[in-house]
Amino acid sequence: MRQNMVETQIEARGISSPKILKAFMNVERHRFVLPRYISKAYDDNPLPIDEGQTISQPYIVAFMTQSLNLKQKDKVLEIGTGSGYQAAILGQLCDSVYTVEIFPKLGKKANDLFIELGYSNIYSKVGDGYEGWSEHAPFDAIIVTCSPTHIPQPLKDQLAEGGRMVIPVGSYPFQNLVLLEKRKGIIREKKILPVRFVPMLDKEGDRY
Numbered sequence: 001m002r003q004n005m006v007e008t009q010i011e012a013r014g015i016s017s018p019k020i021l022k023a024f025m026n027v028e029r030h031r032f033v034l035p036r037y038i039s040k041a042y043d044d045n046p047l048p049i050d051e052g053q054t055i056s057q058p059y060i061v062a063f064m065t066q067s068l069n070l071k072q073k074d075k076v077l078e079i080g081t082g083s084g085y086q087a088a089i090l091g092q093l094c095d096s097v098y099t100v101e102i103f104p105k106l107g108k109k110a111n112d113l114f115i116e117l118g119y120s121n122i123y124s125k126v127g128d129g130y131e132g133w134s135e136h137a138p139f140d141a142i143i144v145t146c147s148p149t150h151i152p153q154p155l156k157d158q159l160a161e162g163g164r165m166v167i168p169v170g171s172y173p174f175q176n177l178v179l180l181e182k183r184k185g186i187i188r189e190k191k192i193l194p195v196r197f198v199p200m201l202d203k204e205g206d207r208y
Ligand code: SAH
Pocket: 051, 053, 054, 055, 056, 079, 080, 081, 082, 083, 084, 085, 086, 087, 100, 101, 102, 103, 106, 127, 128, 129, 130, 145, 146, 198, 199, 200, 201, 202
């Protein structure tokens, strides 16, 4: 089922990097979904996880991963750990992944799974990802998997020179995926795909 997902949902839609395709072959998506959805783990859509959140559609995970243009030495920040699946894919393609989740239940569950599956280059914490993770900045790449109405300044500040960030920006439920690049301290932005993500929330549960 995993091979079929890679061939029909990812490769057939233009993701051709052998490293990325291999990452999707390696990571067992069925370990990241709720038990009641295990038979749907390789389907072509997002699935519900705890706390009213979702694990993203495989193609979207692949598209965002590709847009980051990762190198093996890169240090990556993810905002919105959720199930941990996107972080697991990133961990196959770079040096280290730092991932932040606002719901303690999700953050703990994902961290336990990273340990169980031996993903030792993924570091996770529970907190408000709007603020990034300054102790480990700067990051060569930043991926945001929940949607704010504007790009958080702390994330721009924590992007390394030459760094890339991909983030769904807009008001719920419709957003654009925006790709940013920092060159000589100047950030350039372009819209790359219309998308639908869950909103970025603050500690009170309000939308950013
Ligand atoms: N990358 C995840 C997708 C999860 S959906 C995966 O592969 O499964 C987005 C996640 O962002 C949700 O788990 C949601 O709780 C989380 N989130 C929302 N607002 C956040 C914030 N301010 N900081 C960190 N995480 C946040």
